[in-house]
Amino acid sequence: MTRAVAQGVRTARTAQGWSLDTLAARSSVSKGMLVLIEQSRTNPSIGTLCRLADALGTTLARLVETSESPPARVVRAGEGVCLWRSEHSAGQGVLLVGSEPPSSLEMWDWTMYEGDSHEGESHIAGTKETVSVLRGSLEIQVADKSIVLHSGDSAVFAADRTHTYRHTGQGELRFVLAVAQPQLSP
Structure with a gap:
C-alpha cells in the first residue's frame, strides 16, 4: 500500500x-x-x-490505486486497501473502491471491537457520510451531537466537521460507510 x-x-x-x-x-x-x-x-x-x-x-x-483505471473497475474480495487499523484489536477500516473526480464517492468496510474508536478529520465543505450498521452498535459523534446506531440502522451526516466512530457494544461491530464529496475545485 x-x-x-x-x-x-x-x-x-x-x-x-x-x-x-x-x-x-x-x-x-x-x-x-x-x-x-x-x-x-x-x-x-x-x-x-x-x-x-x-x-x-x-x-x-x-x-x-495501484493501476490505471479501466472503463469498469472491479475490486475483488480481499483487494481493498486497509487505511485504518485499531491499536487495541483486529479492527480495521478498508477502502473498497472509489470513483473519480469531479465528484467522488468512496465505499468502506469497517470492523471494530470493544474499545475501538476512530476520529475522522473534517472533509471538504459539502461532504456527506452515509453509514449502515451490519452487526453491533456504533456511536457517531458529530460536533456536539451523538447518534447511536444498532444492527440494521443507517444514518447520513455532514462530514465537513470532525466526527468520531466508536464501538459501544460488545463483540464485533461491522458497518459500511459511503463518503460522498461534492465536485472538487481545481
Missing part, C-alpha cells in the same frame, strides 16, 4: 507541476512527511491522505 500511495502522490503532484514545497503549503503536510511518503518510507494516516487528495484535486481512492 505504501508504494501505491507514494506513486499516487508523486504522479498527482508532478501532473500539477508542483514542487514538494508547493504541495506542503497547499496541503498543510510538512515537506519532510511528503518526502517520506513519496519514498515509500511511511504509511500516512487517513487524515494526511485526505489533506493531500483535497490539495491535489483528486480522490483518496485515486491516491491509493
Whole structure:
C-alpha cells in the first residue's frame, strides 16, 4: 500500500507541476512527511491522505490505486486497501473502491471491537457520510451531537466537521460507510 500511495502522490503532484514545497503549503503536510511518503518510507494516516487528495484535486481512492483505471473497475474480495487499523484489536477500516473526480464517492468496510474508536478529520465543505450498521452498535459523534446506531440502522451526516466512530457494544461491530464529496475545485 505504501508504494501505491507514494506513486499516487508523486504522479498527482508532478501532473500539477508542483514542487514538494508547493504541495506542503497547499496541503498543510510538512515537506519532510511528503518526502517520506513519496519514498515509500511511511504509511500516512487517513487524515494526511485526505489533506493531500483535497490539495491535489483528486480522490483518496485515486491516491491509493495501484493501476490505471479501466472503463469498469472491479475490486475483488480481499483487494481493498486497509487505511485504518485499531491499536487495541483486529479492527480495521478498508477502502473498497472509489470513483473519480469531479465528484467522488468512496465505499468502506469497517470492523471494530470493544474499545475501538476512530476520529475522522473534517472533509471538504459539502461532504456527506452515509453509514449502515451490519452487526453491533456504533456511536457517531458529530460536533456536539451523538447518534447511536444498532444492527440494521443507517444514518447520513455532514462530514465537513470532525466526527468520531466508536464501538459501544460488545463483540464485533461491522458497518459500511459511503463518503460522498461534492465536485472538487481545481
